Amino acid sequence: MLPPQHHCLHQLWSSLSTAEKDQLEHITRKLLTRLDQMExxxxVLEALR
Known part of the structure; x- marks a missing residue:
């Protein structure tokens, strides 16, 4: 089951240029990698307390 925001996110993603998609993907990967490291x-647990 998809979240309610899926349609809006799909429209937003579709409106981005290839360069913007690449940049967003790079930033997202960097953020997720950093969150994994912190975890x-x-x-991460300390920051949430």
Whole structure:
């Protein structure tokens, strides 16, 4: 089941240029990688307290 925002996100993604999509993908990967690192280090739990 898709979240209610799926349609809006799909429209937004479709309106981006290839360069914008690449940039957004790069930023997202960097953010998720950093969150994974923080989770492994235990800093995510500390930050949420």
């Amino acid at each position: 492994q280090e235990g800093t």
